[in-house]
Amino acid sequence: MRLFMEEYAYSNALKNTSVRLKVLFVLSNVIFGVFSNSPIVPFIIFCTMVFLTIVMAKIPARDYFTWFSIPLFYAIPLFLAMIFFFGGFEPWIQFNLLGFKLMMYKDSFNNALLMVSRVLSGTSCLLFLAFTTPMAKISSALKLLKVPDIIIELSMLIYRYIFVVLDELTRMELSQRTRLGYTTFKKSLNSLSLLSTNVFIRAMNRGEKLHIAMESRCYNGKIELLDEDSIHKLTMLALITFEGLIFMVMYLTKDLRIV
Amino acid sequence: MDIIKTEGLEYAYPDGTQALKGISIAIEKGSKVALVGNNGAGKSTLFLHFNGTLRPTRGMVIIEGKPIKYDSKSLINLRTKVGMVFQDPDDQIFAPTVKQDVAFGPLNLDLPRDEVDRRVKYALKSVGMEAYADKPPHFLSGGQKKRVAIAGVLAMEPEIIVMDEPTSALDPQGSLDIIEILDELNADGKTIIFSTHDIDLAAMWANSICVLNEGKIIKHGTPDQIFADHTMISETGLRLPTFVQTFRELKVRGISGGDSPLTMLNFVESVSKPFDVLKARCTIAGADVCAGENVGLIMKNGTLCTIRVDADLNAKTTAFGRVMHNAKAGEDIVVSEITGTITPKTGEINIVPIPRIIEGGSRAVDLETIRAVIAEHSPHKIGAMGTSAKVVVRKAGIQCDFEVDVIQSSILAALRGLNVMVFATGGMIERVIQKIESNNKHSGQEIKFSSLAIQASL
Structure with a gap:
């Protein structure tokens, strides 16, 4: 994406x-x-x-x-x-x-x-x-301009996972389409509701896995950034x-x- | 010495699923261990115990002789020792740029900035991704993301690298690249533990294989031991490596001989053994030849021999043979049914050491010397092992024949009578020598090898 x-x-x-x-x-x-x-x-x-x-x-x-x-x-x-x-x-x-x-x-x-x-x-x-x-530089600029860390960290994670989740979303939507999920208005509504629930659950799962992966690299609740x-x-x-x-x-x- | 050991490890997930049922395993320092088993056998769960993410319900994990403690300070210490690379790199890479992601671990260790910079540079170089340092992860391909994930763990400088399915979802070249990287890390002394569904990879590459089924260890041993146990393999739903299957089929037809092979080299050996006196590989000097023609063989130094078509009884002719297939002048050809005495000549392998990344890498080498060495020896084939050796070869503008699976390809080429030059880094050099020596002992065909020291320009 x-x-x-x-x-x-x-x-x-x-x-x-x-x-x-x-x-x-x-x-x-x-x-x-x-x-x-x-x-x-x-x-x-x-x-x-x-x-x-x-x-x-x-x-x-x-x-x-x-x-x-x-x-x-x-x-x-x-x-x-x-x-x-x-x-x-x-x-x-x-x-x-x-x-x-x-x-x-x-x-x-x-x-x-x-x-x-x-x-x-x-x-x-x-x-x-x-x-x-690039987005990466904007977050480091925000840090240098003393914006609170929580906002920077959140925006950074959200930015990264927009692409991951969007990718997953397109794949799931395609698979619904190939199985004729959007042929009528009623079916579209049904498929869309299933899709959004699923994407939400997947995003939660991703979050959990990411947390484990970050802890494996000694995450201590604060994301330090290399900024130059x-x-x-x-x-x-x-x-x-x-x-x-x-x-x-x-x-x-x-x-x-x-x- | 065992670097990781578990004793009677049991684990049940909060929903009651008993994932591990008493696992005792000992992993030797510096080894490459493959964990194989079906989906749901408990491989990933076991891995999460190695760095203290999951806490066993019974039993314990012992790292370097000391049981793991689960307070936060010991955990940080543990995680710098045991690096974990996850199956899906998207679960691991979170920062907006590659460099920031690799720096995440070292920054968490509160290291000084120049040390962080050094580690990031070293890690990215080790996986060949330094050109992508400022790129965002979603611009990268699957294989590149995997490399970044490895770099993120390398930057912590762990002694043990645990990888969940290192080659899953990668294209063939991508998987080979990852294996090469892991091989180099292993040659530098790191212990590598990985899970895989690729039986051929496990057979070919691991020092020991551990078969897991339904939360229990079924068998742990060398690849030879594991794949000799055919009943166990079929009972656990695994399969034999392709080479072993092919070998068995050829053996019952009387074509192959010897031990069951796990690598291409052993396989070729097992097939060519019954023929080695009757068949020789030659180069045609004069005109084209057709299959079935009788030829005279003239011994020549350097290459094996040359063929004379329609051989008259020349004084130089030392043996006769029959051509196996059509060929044009100058091509290599196989000649069988040889009468007379010839000894198949093997090629030489010249090893050129290249400094490691920590020792200055490609910058510590004078490219002119490299070109001169190649010009002097004019090898038939050139191979490069290790990241900095590959960089040197690329920088010098040399066309490389072997970049993956170099040792095996070089020995196979040398057995065919070709001279090979291998550029190798650090611990890889000893590996090449070991492998050639063991092959010489094994096959009875002597491959000469030498190490050419080149002067560092620094």
Whole structure:
């Protein structure tokens, strides 16, 4: 069982960049993107992230935008709905569509634009992290950023066993299908309920076996992780400069309206 | 000395199933022990007693002369001594990357970081997985996962490795690779205990076999002893190794002779014994030959002999024979019904020692020297035993003929008159020598061997 996003995470050109810097970079950009009053800042963040992911990390643009189309799928309808149907105070453009009078308001247009730019910047930030950072490194970054151990250990185990259980699930589902388990709606329901019970029981069994295996390697209730993360000084400098500039732009554009 | 011993071990699962019914077994240090028996015979349950995971309801487990204690400190101590590799690697490998998984055990022992790093590196190298250190486990194939599982246990540096079905669910190459790895670990002094359903593997590879049935030990002995007892084999629902079955069929037809064979080498010996004077393997020098033609044999140093087709009575001709099958010039051929005197010439085996991973491995060897040694001796076949020897051969860009089951393949090739060069690591060298010596004593055909020391570049 493989996810193509995962494969890029292990093979992209930025995989060796310090993961702590990546996480910090993404977190601060998400925060700046959300708190900015004008769409300019989120838009700059969006462009930077796309540049970093496609040009610097060398992720194929096609795969990247396939993932990007998912948030756009709801952001664009929401954008249209906001400018036409949410109402506002400053009328801007009015036109007739098949006898319906449609009114566009300046303030709602600004709001809609801000909303879409925030969606774009947030999504691009998370995709950057997802495409360039393997899960293993994210957990060690979380550890260095002092997230409680129990959360890291759980997320690590869950991540690993998603693939194992998913694999088992596909096999069981296939075996049900080959014995015509999903031919009618009623049979499908029955098969699905059997499948989910079984997967649950299997997962429990796996857990027990894993515990025995871990105890055989002297498990004492705490999973220690090997983590290594070296911060490159230039990268850090670039990060600080970028965030400083973003903060300046955010301050300068705080009262800016597009229309 | 017995490294593991159990005395009257009994165990009942909480649901009342009596899984073990008084098991007494003694396992010698440095041996390879196979546990065979049907599903549900109690093999896995017995294994879980060896590292203290299960506590016997009666009887005890004795490690190095001391009975196991079940307090947490003694258990940690025990588990660094007895490493357990489970059947399904997915039950064992849990970390997001290979390296983190292998480091799990050493980190639990609170070792310093550089020691952890050293052990992880050593363990991954020993199983040939160092290139996959940063990969997540679900990117690996079944055989690779198994190797990582072994590495995870090796990193604890145990003296005993217990493996539940090491070759189950692996492709043929994958199983051979695992056996090679285990063989190398065993040559380095580790005791290996494994369960298997592969009778041929147990017969060929184990020093002793222990037959388990319904929670009891039926018989424990050398492979020869076990497979000589045909009634026991059929009563416990096992089967004889393929070689033994084939041998019995050939024997009643008067083709095979000698003792019951457990390996390919013994088998070939048992088949070729009645013929060894009448048949010889030669290389054709001149034109093509057809089956049934009479030929003259000319002795030649180095190879066995050359054939002259339509032999006239040349002064050089020392013997005559009949060609067994069609062949083209330059090919090897079997000639039978030989009259005159010839002594079959065997090839030589040259052993080249390669440093172990701990001794610097492939980095401690100058590849140019390796190429020079090969150029000097120009062997017919080249073999590599042990992880670092394989790495050296691959690095030097040498095409290797034998990478698995090297000793046996080399002896078989030498018996056919070919010269073999074997690159071997550490304890494997002694194994090769032992095996050749015992074969020389056994078969009456002398294979010459020598150890070529090459200078380390460090």
